[in-house]
Amino acid sequence: MSATVQPGEVVTRFAPSPTGFLHIGGARTALFAWLYARHHGGRFLLRIEDTDKARSTQPAIEAILEGMRWLGLDWDGPEYYQSQFAARHAEVAHRLLERGHAYRCYMTAGELTAQRERAQAEKRPYRVESAWRDCSAEAPAPDSPFVVRLKAPREGETVIDDLVQGRVTVRNEELDDMVLLRSDGSPTYMLAVVVDDHDMGVTHVIRGDDHLNNAFRQLGIIRGMGWPEPAYAHVPLIHGQDGAKMSKRHGSTGVMDYEALGFLPEALANYLLRLGWGHGDDEIISTEDAVRWFDLDQVGKSPSRFDVRKLENLNGHYIREADDGRLAGLVTPRIGSLIGRSLPTEEIELLVRAMPELKPRAKTLVELAENSTFLFQTRPLDFDEKATQLLAGDAPRLLARAWASLNALDEWTALATEAAVRSTAEVAGVKLGQVAQPLRAALTGRATSPGIFDVLVLLGREESLARIADRMDGAE
RNA sequence: GGCCCCAUCGUCUAGCGGUCUAGGACGUCGCCCUUUCACGGCGAAAACACGGGUUCGAUUCCCGUUGGGGUCACCA
Numbered sequence: 001m002s003a004t005v006q007p008g009e010v011v012t013r014f015a016p017s018p019t020g021f022l023h024i025g026g027a028r029t030a031l032f033a034w035l036y037a038r039h040h041g042g043r044f045l046l047r048i049e050d051t052d053k054a055r056s057t058q059p060a061i062e063a064i065l066e067g068m069r070w071l072g073l074d075w076d077g078p079e080y081y082q083s084q085f086a087a088r089h090a091e092v093a094h095r096l097l098e099r100g101h102a103y104r105c106y107m108t109a110g111e112l113t114a115q116r117e118r119a120q121a122e123k124r125p126y127r128v129e130s131a132w133r134d135c136s137a138e139a140p141a142p143d144s145p146f147v148v149r150l151k152a153p154r155e156g157e158t159v160i161d162d163l164v165q166g167r168v169t170v171r172n173e174e175l176d177d178m179v180l181l182r183s184d185g186s187p188t189y190m191l192a193v194v195v196d197d198h199d200m201g202v203t204h205v206i207r208g209d210d211h212l213n214n215a216f217r218q219l220g221i222i223r224g225m226g227w228p229e230p231a232y233a234h235v236p237l238i239h240g241q242d243g244a245k246m247s248k249r250h251g252s253t254g255v256m257d258y259e260a261l262g263f264l265p266e267a268l269a270n271y272l273l274r275l276g277w278g279h280g281d282d283e284i285i286s287t288e289d290a291v292r293w294f295d296l297d298q299v300g301k302s303p304s305r306f307d308v309r310k311l312e313n314l315n316g317h318y319i320r321e322a323d324d325g326r327l328a329g330l331v332t333p334r335i336g337s338l339i340g341r342s343l344p345t346e347e348i349e350l351l352v353r354a355m356p357e358l359k360p361r362a363k364t365l366v367e368l369a370e371n372s373t374f375l376f377q378t379r380p381l382d383f384d385e386k387a388t389q390l391l392a393g394d395a396p397r398l399l400a401r402a403w404a405s406l407n408a409l410d411e412w413t414a415l416a417t418e419a420a421v422r423s424t425a426e427v428a429g430v431k432l433g434q435v436a437q438p439l440r441a442a443l444t445g446r447a448t449s450p451g452i453f454d455v456l457v458l459l460g461r462e463e464s465l466a467r468i469a470d471r472m473d474g475a476e
Numbered sequence: 477g478g479c480c481c482c483a484u485c486g487u488c489u490a491g492c493g494g495u496c497u498a499g500g501a502c503g504u505c506g507c508c509c510u511u512u513c514a515c516g517g518c519g520a521a522a523a524c525a526c527g528g529g530u531u532c533g534a535u536u537c538c539c540g541u542u543g544g545g546g547u548c549a550c551c552a
Contacts, residue, residue, distance in 0.1 A: 015552095016552095017551085017552045019551090019552080049552060051551095051552075052551060052552060054551095055551075055552085109550085112549095112550090120477095123477070123478095124478085125477080125478040125479080125548085126478090126548080127548090147550055165480090165481065165482095166481095168480070168481075169480095170479075170480070171479085174478080174479055174480090174548095176548085178549090179549080179550050181550085182550040183550060184550085186550085188549090188550070188551085188552090189551070189552045190552090192552090193552085208546095209480095209481070209545095209546065209547095210546055210547070211546095211547095211552095212480065212481070212546075212547080213479075213480065213546080213547050213548075214547085216480090234481090236481085236482080236545085236546090237545080237546075239544095239545075241487085243544065243545075244544095244545075245545075245546075271488090274488065274489075274501090275488065275489095276488085276489090277489090278488080278489050278490065278500095279490095280490065280500085281489090281490070281499075281500045281501080282500090282501095283488095283489095283500075283501050283502090300482090300488095300489080301481070301482060301483095302481085302482045302483065302544090302545085303481095303482075303544090303545060303546085304487085304488060304489085305487060305488080306487095306488095307486095307487050307488065307502070307503085309487085309502060309503055310487070310488065310501075310502040310503080311502095312502090313501085313502055313503085314502090316514090316515090320515075360514055360515045360516095361513060361514040361515080362514085363514095371513090371514095386512095390512095418511095421511085422511095425511095431511085432511055433510095433511045433512080434511090435511080436511035436512075437511065437512065439511085440511075440512060441512095446512090446513095447512060447513080448512050448513035448514080449512070449513075450512095450513085450514090451510095451511075451512090452511060452512080453511090
């Protein structure tokens with residue numbers, strides 16, 4: 001790893017652990033780090049924290065990369081894997097040992113728990129109290145297992161001027177002698193992050209504020225090594241509707257879950273950006289503007305709650321803005337699985353033509369697909385409950401009249417069909433709606449659809465007349 | 477429980493001592509447009525947690541209370 005950082009250059013990173021998909025909270029943190037780097041013309045790095053071999057999986061790594069790409073968060077350089085640097089981590093631990101900033105601790109698991117229980121019984125805060133901290137004695141036995149612990153400072157206080165949280169002070173007596181190297185010689189997360197961030201030249205550590213407490217302990221390593229201290233920005237977590245840290249029980253928490261639910265990446269990104277950050281009255285913010293405007297000092301310190309309804313509203317906006325061809329491409333597979341067959345090119349072209357009428361009515365791609373199926377269904381149609389109601393009573397007779405005047409048309413345009421249907425209603429002495437609604441039901445199988453004259457044109461003369469005939473009173 | 481952080485409409489936020497009879501957005505509720513549903517337009521209800529200070533003046537500064545959250549591993 002090279003740590004060539006130009007003076008004044010900004011280097012941020014996203015460091016997920018591959019134990020699952022890309023979490024929505026992690027995605028927002030990544031977005032902030034990405035924006036900060038882009039805003040300052042710096043670099044944004046990606047490091048997979050796979051030191052926990054038991055929990056890290058290849059599918060999880062791929063899921064995270066997929067989520068990042070989907071959201072448009074591109075990283076500079078290759079993705080780094082923390083597990084590759086284990087030797088370097090151990091080297092740093094030994095350097096700390098040489099410098100007297102760490103020590104070998106031979107305490108057994110039993111001693112540790114006994115100590116913890118005693119502290120609990122006496123109701124005093126627990127912190128490791130290792131007899132080996134200031135003891136230069138040799139190991140109890142030549143090959144006794146040991147861990148390497150940081151010799152944390154015990155007096156004074158540590159101050160962090162966090163870019164989001166402001167000045168945070170912690171008394172050093174609150175800090176414990178955390179484990180750096182496990183008894184099997186592997187590095188802990190605490191050691192690994194610090195070493196990797198330093199080696200990668202990370203200048204700004206932007207991460208969730210669940211790491212704020214860790215920052216103070218990690219500083220011990222940095223200072224022990226005499227390394228430059230990075231700037232910290234601990235951004236608040238995303239909470240669920242109940243105000244607690246967003247987790248599985250709040251429903252969908254994976255970025256790609258939202259893709260499956262029919263959200264556009266730009267809508268999710270815009271929503272995530274506005275969660276905990278604001279720029280005056282601006283709500284719809286393009287990536288370009290986000291890069292131009294984003295800065296850490298505007299990030300709020302309090303956690304914000306995830307609100308799907310606002311996300312849906314934003315998604316509806318971005319669907320309306322989206323290119324018809326793109327939307328058709330996104331929605332075609334969804335329609336395919338709804339109607340149980342794939343769409344040939346002519347039908348995809350029909351979908352593109354219908355898109356201007358379809359897209360203002362959908363908040364998600366799921367809805368968009370559902371609202372599109374009537375175009376591709378084959379007769380006889382299935383009718384939902386409301387459509388069936390609309391087709392009862394006088395409807396068949398009115399449909400027969402409408403069929404007759406539509407059938408007499410020379411040209412099949414929205415204007416012409418509208419004139420025909422309006423005159424049908426007029427002649428029959430009923431309101432337009434009384435003809436239009438049964439027509440809609442007969443044509444689409446539903447009670448709601450795009451404008452009925454657009455539907456007529458989209459479906460074409462032959463199919464339209466056939467669908468009406470299926471439902472009209474043949475006697476008249 | 478210890479430590480740390482936070483606190484403006486139900487939700488996301490604007491506000492960085494006087495411009496606040498507190499602005500915008502989502503959601504909610506009316507009305508308009510209208511063949512349905514959306515879109516769009518107009519309008520309404522809706523918040524500075526509480527108590528002390530500081531100040532000529534606090535939503536804005538300080539302290540406390542209450543409430544919420546985070547974190548306390550040989551996980552990351």
